[in-house]
Amino acid sequence: MTRLAFLLTVLLAATPALAQPPATNVEDPRLYEVASQLRCVVCQNLSVADSPSEMAQQMRAMVRERLRAGDSSEQVLQFFVDKYGEWILLSPRKQGFNWLVWGAPLIAVALGLVIFAIVVRRWTARRRERVAAAATRPAIDPAMRERIRKELELEGER
Numbered sequence: 001m002t003r004l005a006f007l008l009t010v011l012l013a014a015t016p017a018l019a020q021p022p023a024t025n026v027e028d029p030r031l032y033e034v035a036s037q038l039r040c041v042v043c044q045n046l047s048v049a050d051s052p053s054e055m056a057q058q059m060r061a062m063v064r065e066r067l068r069a070g071d072s073s074e075q076v077l078q079f080f081v082d083k084y085g086e087w088i089l090l091s092p093r094k095q096g097f098n099w100l101v102w103g104a105p106l107i108a109v110a111l112g113l114v115i116f117a118i119v120v121r122r123w124t125a126r127r128r129e130r131v132a133a134a135a136t137r138p139a140i141d142p143a144m145r146e147r148i149r150k151e152l153e154l155e156g157e158r
Contacts, residue, residue, distance in 0.1 A: 034073050039090050
């Protein structure tokens with residue numbers, strides 16, 4: 001019964017993905033290269049090359065038209081940047097303030113690894129200190145052990 005429930009859950013979860021029409025395949029590799037670098041303004045998580053929206057089709061037509069007119073890939077991208085701003089690019093350019101976008105994740109991972117190494121080093125050092133302290137602790141002599149046992153028995157009787 002649980003397998004059937006799992007199968008139904010998976011099928012129901014996949015239904016919205018099946019509802020979207022597939023994106024139009026772009027035959028021209030140069031067109032696909034440029035269009036895949038541009039963000040669709042309707043479905044913002046897809047590139048213009050992969051988006052099935054009408055706006056993306058219009059943008060692909062503009063890219064095709066500008067490439068046929070003799071513009072280079074960079075000129076076409078710059079045209080869209082001039083029209084929509086840097087936001088239209090799926091990957092920010094590696095220049096100026098955008099280096100922060102590219103470098104911040106690497107810096108965060110490096111900082112996290114350093115903090116992790118410091119915490120682990122301190123944790124193991126404290127453990128070694130506790131083990132060393134336990135090893136140097138004097139053993140309780142039998143007379144003291146008997147006295148503690150008797151006091152605990154007396155305490156338990158009260």
